[in-house]
Amino acid sequence: MAGRMRPALGVAIVGGGFSGLMVAANLLRRGDQPVRITLIEPAERLGEGAAYATEDPLHLLNVPAKRMGAWADDHEHFYRWVCQRPGGCDPGSFQPRSLYAKYLRSVLDDAVERAGEGGSFSHVRERVVEIVREDGRLVLSLFGGGSVCADACVLALGLGPPASPPADPGLVADGRLIDPWTEEGRRRVAKIGRGERVLIVGSGLTMLDAAITLDAQGHRGPIDAVSVRGLIPRPHGPSGACPEGPPVGASLREQRRWMRGVLASGAGWRSAVDAYRPDAQRIWGSMHTRDRERFVRRLAPFWDVHRHRCAPDVHTRILAMHDEGRLRLHAARVIGLAGGGGKVRAELARGAGCLEAEVCLLCTGPHADPRAWSALVRGLAERGEVAPDPLGLGLLSDDLGRALDCDGRPTDLWLIGALRRGELWETTAVPELRVQAAAIASALVSGRTC
Ligand SMILES: Cc1cc2nc3c(=O)[nH]c(=O)nc-3n(C[C@H](O)[C@H](O)[C@H](O)COP(=O)(O)OP(=O)(O)OC[C@H]3O[C@@H](n4cnc5c(N)ncnc54)[C@H](O)[C@@H]3O)c2cc1C
Structure with missing residues (x-):
C-alpha cells in the first residue's frame, strides 16, 4: 500500500x-x-x-x-x-x-x-x-x-x-512629524515644499534615503540631521584580504585589542569588520551580558555605520549635499519635539539648544x-x-x-x-x-x- x-x-x-x-x-x-x-x-x-x-x-x-x-x-x-x-x-x-x-x-x-x-x-x-x-x-x-x-x-x-522622542501629538495630526517608513509618510515627504526647512531625527540609512529623495524632488532648503553621535553610514568599497576574526568567547576588551591590532597592521576597517561576518552571531552569543550592554551603550553606533554600509553612489550624493551646506549633521540627543506657529522645535539634551524646522522626519530606526x-x-x-x-x-x-x-x-x-x-x-x-x-x-x- x-x-x-x-x-x-x-x-x-x-x-x-x-x-x-x-x-x-x-x-x-x-x-x-x-x-x-x-x-x-x-x-x-x-x-x-x-x-x-x-x-x-x-x-x-x-x-x-x-x-x-x-x-x-x-x-x-x-x-x-x-x-x-x-x-x-x-x-x-x-x-x-x-x-x-x-x-x-x-x-x-x-x-x-x-x-x-x-x-x-x-x-x-x-x-x-x-x-x-x-x-x-x-x-x-x-x-x-x-x-x-x-x-x-x-x-x-x-x-x-521608529522610536520617537516625546512629541507633541498635534505634530502628527498636522503632518509635521513624519514616519517615512509608512505609505502616508512617503506621500507627505513628496509634498515637502522646495524651500522648507527639514529636521531629520536620526542619521542612518533611513536618513540617507530621505535626504536623497528630497534632493531629487528639487528640495533646496536646509536639512538638519541630528543623532547622538552624528555619524552617517560609510560606503561600500574594495576591501583587502580578510583577516581571521576574533575568537568566539572573546571579551569586549579582547575584541577591542584585536580590532586595534588589525587596523595597525594596515588591513583597513572594511576588512576588520568583514572578518566578523562568519561568526558574528556566535561571538555575540558568547559575550557576557555586561559586555553586550557596554557594546550597545557605547559602540553600537560605530559598529552600525561600518557594518551596514551604503551604496557608493548614495554616499557621494550625500557628501555633495553636505559640502554644499544643504545637509548639516549634528551630534546631539533630541529630548523633545514641540509644535506651534507652523513649526517643529527639537529640544537638544545637555542645554545644547534647539533646532527649528517646518517638518520633521523620524529616521531613528525601531524602538x-x-x-x-x-x-x-x-x-x-x-x-x-x-x-x-x-x-x-x-x-x-x-x-x-x-x-x-x-x-x-x-x-x-x-x-x-x-x-x-x-x-x-x-x-x-x-x-x-x-x-x-x-x-x-x-x-x-x-x-x-x-
Ligand atoms: C529602509 C531599510 C532599508 C533596508 N535595506 C536593506 C538592504 O538593502 N539589504 C538588506 O539585506 N537589508 C536591508 N534592510 C534590512 C531589512 O530589515 C531586511 O532586509 C528585511 O526587509 C526585513 O524583513 P522582515 O520581514 O523581517 O521585516 P519587515 O520587512 O519590517 O516586515 C514585517 C512585516 O510585518 C508586518 N506586521 C507587523 N506586525 C504585524 C501584526 N501584528 N500583524 C500582521 N502583520 C504585522 C508589517 O506590516 C510588515 O510588513 C533594510 C531595512 C530598512 C528599514
Whole structure:
C-alpha cells in the first residue's frame, strides 16, 4: 500500500515582509510535508515591509546584487533574476529596493505554483492583535474581527515602528512629524515644499534615503540631521584580504585589542569588520551580558555605520549635499519635539539648544524593546508566552528559533529577524534572514523539536 500522506500542518505567519514571505516560500518548496499556510499581513503587496515598499528608484539595496539571493542555498539567485531583465546586471551593483520587492513576489509566486500536493497558501490582509492557546492549537485574533487557527505560528514582525522622542501629538495630526517608513509618510515627504526647512531625527540609512529623495524632488532648503553621535553610514568599497576574526568567547576588551591590532597592521576597517561576518552571531552569543550592554551603550553606533554600509553612489550624493551646506549633521540627543506657529522645535539634551524646522522626519530606526512595538508582543510577554532577553532588545528563543516562555520552555511560536536581536545581534539583513527562514521551515516540516 502506498504510504499515506501526513495531515497538512497549519502554519500561521504573522508579517509579510522578506522574513514572512521567505518562511512561506521555503515551506512550500520542501514538499516533504503538506502545509496549509496562512500569511497575515495588512499590506496588499507582500515582500515589502519597511525596507522594500519604497517606489523611489534612488533607494538602493545596501548589499551588492550577487549577495542578495533570497534562498539560503543560492546567494546569486537575485543576481541571475535581474540578469534576465532588459539591461542585465553587474554582480557588484546596488539595485533599487523596489525591484527587490518584485523579485521576492516572483520567488513566492513560483513556490506557490510548484507547491506539492496538499500544500496551500493564502494571504489574509489583517493585523494580528492577540494570540492565545485553545485545545492545543493557536488562535490568532485579527484587528477587524475573526480569527485564524494554526498548529504553529511564525512571528515575522520585522523592525517595529521608529522610536520617537516625546512629541507633541498635534505634530502628527498636522503632518509635521513624519514616519517615512509608512505609505502616508512617503506621500507627505513628496509634498515637502522646495524651500522648507527639514529636521531629520536620526542619521542612518533611513536618513540617507530621505535626504536623497528630497534632493531629487528639487528640495533646496536646509536639512538638519541630528543623532547622538552624528555619524552617517560609510560606503561600500574594495576591501583587502580578510583577516581571521576574533575568537568566539572573546571579551569586549579582547575584541577591542584585536580590532586595534588589525587596523595597525594596515588591513583597513572594511576588512576588520568583514572578518566578523562568519561568526558574528556566535561571538555575540558568547559575550557576557555586561559586555553586550557596554557594546550597545557605547559602540553600537560605530559598529552600525561600518557594518551596514551604503551604496557608493548614495554616499557621494550625500557628501555633495553636505559640502554644499544643504545637509548639516549634528551630534546631539533630541529630548523633545514641540509644535506651534507652523513649526517643529527639537529640544537638544545637555542645554545644547534647539533646532527649528517646518517638518520633521523620524529616521531613528525601531524602538529597541519589541514590547513597545505592538499590543501583540506586549500581550504575549505579559502572559509569559514569550520572554524578553536580559537587555530587552528582543525575545528569547532556542537555536531553532522557537520562542521560549517565561519558564525557559520552547513553544510553538517561532521567531525570525529583529525579534531575535538580543540573542543574535546581527539578525536584520537578508544574509541572516534567509538562513533563519530556511531553518524554521525545515524544523517545522520535519517536526524537529531539538
Ligand atoms: C529602509 C531599510 C532599508 C533596508 N535595506 C536593506 C538592504 O538593502 N539589504 C538588506 O539585506 N537589508 C536591508 N534592510 C534590512 C531589512 O530589515 C531586511 O532586509 C528585511 O526587509 C526585513 O524583513 P522582515 O520581514 O523581517 O521585516 P519587515 O520587512 O519590517 O516586515 C514585517 C512585516 O510585518 C508586518 N506586521 C507587523 N506586525 C504585524 C501584526 N501584528 N500583524 C500582521 N502583520 C504585522 C508589517 O506590516 C510588515 O510588513 C533594510 C531595512 C530598512 C528599514
